Amino acid sequence: xxxxxxxxxxxxxxxxxxxxxxxxxxxxxxxxxxxxxxxxxxxxxxxxxxxxxxxxxxxxxxxxxxxxxxxxxxxxxxxxxxxxxxxxxxxxxxxxxxxxxxxxxxxxxxxxxxxxxxxxxxxxxxxxxxxxxxxxxxxxxxxxxxxxxxxxxxxxxxxxxxxxxxxxxxxxxxxxxxxxxxxxxxxxxxxxxxxxxxxxxxxxxxxxxxxxxxxxxxxxxxxxxxxxxxxxxxxxxxxxxxxxxxxxxxxxxxxxxxxxxxxxxxxxxxxxxxxxxxxxxxxxxxxxxxxxxxxxxxxxxxxxxxxxxxxxxxxxxxxxxxxxxxxxxxxxxxxxxxxxxxxxxxxxxxxxxxxxxxxxxxxxxxxxxxxxxxxxxxxxxxxxxxxx
Amino acid sequence: xxxxxxxxxxxxxxxxxxxxxxxxxxxxxxxxxxxxxxxxxxxxxxxxxxxxxxxxxxxxxxxxxxxxxxxxxxxxxxxxxxxxxxxxxxxxxxxxxxxxxxxxxxxxxxxxxxxxxxxxxxxxxxxxxxxxxxxxxxxxxxxxxxxxxxxxxxxxxxxxxxxxxxxxxxxxxxxxxxxxxxxxxxxxxxxxxxxxxxxxxxxxxxxxxxxxxxxxxxxxxxxxxxxxxxxxxxxxxxxxxxxxxxxxxxxxxxxxxxxxxxxxxxxxxxxxxxxxxxxxxxxxxxxxxxxxxxxxxxxxxxxx
Numbered sequence: 110x111x112x113x114x115x116x117x118x119x120x121x122x123x124x125x126x127x128x129x130x131x132x133x134x135x136x137x138x139x140x141x142x143x144x145x146x147x148x149x150x151x152x153x154x155x156x157x158x159x160x161x162x163x164x165x166x167x168x169x170x171x172x173x174x175x176x177x178x179x180x181x182x183x184x185x186x187x188x189x190x191x192x193x194x195x196x197x198x199x200x201x202x203x204x205x206x207x208x209x210x211x212x213x214x215x216x217x218x219x220x221x222x223x224x225x226x227x228x229x230x231x232x233x234x235x236x237x238x239x240x241x242x243x244x245x246x247x248x249x250x251x252x253x254x255x256x257x258x259x260x261x262x263x264x265x266x267x268x269x270x271x272x273x274x275x276x277x278x279x280x281x282x283x284x285x286x287x288x289x290x291x292x293x294x295x296x297x298x299x300x301x302x303x304x305x306x307x308x309x310x311x312x313x314x315x316x317x318x319x320x321x322x323x324x325x326x327x328x329x330x331x332x333x334x335x336x337x338x339x340x341x342x343x344x345x346x347x348x349x350x351x352x353x354x355x356x357x358x359x360x361x362x363x364x365x366x367x368x369x370x371x372x373x374x375x376x377x378x379x380x381x382x383x384x385x386x387x388x389x390x391x392x393x394x395x396x397x398x399x400x401x402x403x404x405x406x407x408x409x410x411x412x413x414x415x416x417x418x419x420x421x422x423x424x425x426x427x428x429x430x431x432x433x434x435x436x437x438x439x440x441x442x443x444x445x446x447x448x449x450x451x452x453x454x455x456x457x458x459x460x461x462x463x464x465x466x467x468x469x470x471x472x473x474x475x476x477x478x479x480x481x482x483x484x485x486x487x488x489x490x491x492x493x494x495x496x497x
Numbered sequence: 498x499x500x501x502x503x504x505x506x507x508x509x510x511x512x513x514x515x516x517x518x519x520x521x522x523x524x525x526x527x528x529x530x531x532x533x534x535x536x537x538x539x540x541x542x543x544x545x546x547x548x549x550x551x552x553x554x555x556x557x558x559x560x561x562x563x564x565x566x567x568x569x570x571x572x573x574x575x576x577x578x579x580x581x582x583x584x585x586x587x588x589x590x591x592x593x594x595x596x597x598x599x600x601x602x603x604x605x606x607x608x609x610x611x612x613x614x615x616x617x618x619x620x621x622x623x624x625x626x627x628x629x630x631x632x633x634x635x636x637x638x639x640x641x642x643x644x645x646x647x648x649x650x651x652x653x654x655x656x657x658x659x660x661x662x663x664x665x666x667x668x669x670x671x672x673x674x675x676x677x678x679x680x681x682x683x684x685x686x687x688x689x690x691x692x693x694x695x696x697x698x699x700x701x702x703x704x705x706x707x708x709x710x711x712x713x714x715x716x717x718x719x720x721x722x723x724x725x726x727x728x729x730x731x732x733x734x735x736x737x738x739x740x741x742x743x744x745x746x747x748x749x750x751x752x753x754x755x756x757x758x759x760x761x762x763x764x765x766x767x768x769x770x771x772x773x774x775x776x777x778x779x780x781x782x783x784x785x786x787x788x789x790x791x792x793x794x795x796x797x798x799x800x801x
Contacts, residue, residue, distance in 0.1 A: 221590045223594065278727075285776055293770075456602050456605030456606040459602030460599070463600075463601075466598060466599065470595055473586045
């Protein structure tokens with residue numbers, strides 16, 4: 110489904126002594142060319158789709174009576190143009206890197222999961238509850254992140270288990286779980302976990318200044334960014350460079366082949382969905398520990414849904430999710446400026462995101478088209494003839 | 498009136514009032530899925546329908562023109578979905594999610610100036626004329642769209658079961674290859690089915706803004722479009738069962754407000770989450786790893 114796993118055209122291992130025949134040389138050249146082609150494609154296709162969406166959004170702005178160039182100029186100023194706005198962008202990119210993983214990792218298995226929002230909300234709530242209502246044997250900061258991640262992980266692993274053992278559609282179940290998570294948050298911060306002093310905005314007790322995560326020295330960007338970067342790198346290594354990741358990608362590539370090879374498909378589904386939820390739960394815990402200092406309705410930010418978009422643009426690649434999260438964090442950061450300067454509604458950012466999403470999905474159809482490079486098989490044939 | 502009667506009345510009234518958008522969206526999704534395609538984006542269509550209906554009703558003074566516009570907006574989104582999905586290698590589940598975000602975004606963007614002004618509402622008749630209690634009468638307000646929905650339920654069933662078009666749609670949904678061999682254009686049939694489904698979902702949205710809750714704001718829909726998609730699975734792709742399921746969901750959605758109206762306020766948010774929990778419980782109970790679901794179009798089975 111969707112993001113297929115490209116089968117690497119790895120050159121066949123040769124005995125060291127035997128000199129490669131011309132045909133083998135040609136094959137290797139073709140494989141190299143195919144790799145180059147894939148690299149060009151993997152940048153050009155999403156890049157083209159992003160440009161197309163920006164053009165479309167420009168037309169939309171023009172039709173609704175704004176100068177598109179002026180809008181883009183302000184968007185740049187509000188996202189990357191000044192040091193202040195770039196720090197804001199990075200601050201928003203951090204949770205997006207983590208919520209993107211909640212969709213990207215299961216996507217490698219062929220599952221479309223949208224539960225990042227709910228896992229993030231519950232992760233944040235659990236972190237605040239741990240910091241304010243329990244004595245922890247380890248440092249409070251560590252306990253918050255640990256418990257937040259675990260709660261988020263279990264939440265999505267539940268949806269994964271329902272998919273694996275019961276065949277419940279994971280897309281619908283995770284969307285429903287988002288609504289249920291938000292209801293749980295509202296119920297708990299207005300009831301059992303409420304800080305009596307929080308009058309206008311019901312919240313949990315504050316976690317205390319001592320337990321807040323600080324910022325990078327000299328910067329206005331909190332340590333969550335490091336967690337986001339680290340998680341993306343670790344999960345990239347896990348998915349691309351380990352046997353576990355290979356097995357998971359095999360499930361996504363061809364589930365029948367995976368079953369025939371005796372892979373524990375159901376266990377893989379539960380573990381990978383747990384890891385995705387772990388990342389999203391961590392995002393919620395970081396928001397509480399680094400920004401809000403308490404859990405309340407501010408946790409419902411839509412970062413979960415933007416994370417879905419990040420995952421799809423990055424084609425489920427955790428490393429690609431880093432620049433994409435920064436791009437979308439920038440779009441989000443510029444929203445406030447657009448509202449002030451052009452009197453645009455706050456939904457402007459959502460319109461642009463929707464267009465980006467549609468454009469990226471349509472671009473899937475352009476992979477493997479001829480204009481990127483000559484057909485691989487033909488190249489191999491021509492080279493073989495030339496060598497003969 | 499005792500508290501229990503109050504709650505029961507609230508739930509029954511809610512079943513009639515809140516079920517209408519569920520009914521329209523689920524009928525639309527049922528139609529689309531019978532042709533072998535899933536449109537997860539009907540939540541976006543619902544919100545677009547609500548916004549455009551409210552805007553047109555406010556500008557022209559005619560709520561029915563608003564309903565029609567909502568339907569047309571739904572057709573446009575449905576056509577976009579079908580076109581994108583007909584491209585090779587494009588994932589229809591993902592397109593649905595994208596259209597959901599896109600539809601909601603565009604509706605909030607264009608609907609910003611509509612928050613505040615009052616638009617003419619759709620007419621309703623009270624089926625509670627026999628009662629002297631104002632509560633009973635207001636609970637039994639029956640909107641014209643609910644009646645149209647009832648007619649549509651049997652209309653869609655007739656279309657699917659008894660007409661040539663319905664047969665073609667079901668053929669495409671059961672086996673695209675057979676339909677192609679018989680000379681039918683699979684992509685085109687699905688295009689029409691998705692457009693028709695979009696029309697119904699858009700009309701369902703107009704009910705939200707033009708009758709109940711009866712104004713346009715950004716919190717208008719709380720996932721009804723999404724639950725309706727899950728509801729089609731529960732209804733086994735049968736329009737009449739969609740009606741029954743919609744009434745059940747309407748009642749479940751009314752439970753929170755009904756309890757609150759008689760003074761039960763603790764756990765308000767949890768009661769409001771009843772429809773989501775119910776949907777989840779239902780899809781868990783009705784799903785099965787081992788066997789295919791009765792009534793499910795075979796083309797969808799392969800997609801899973």
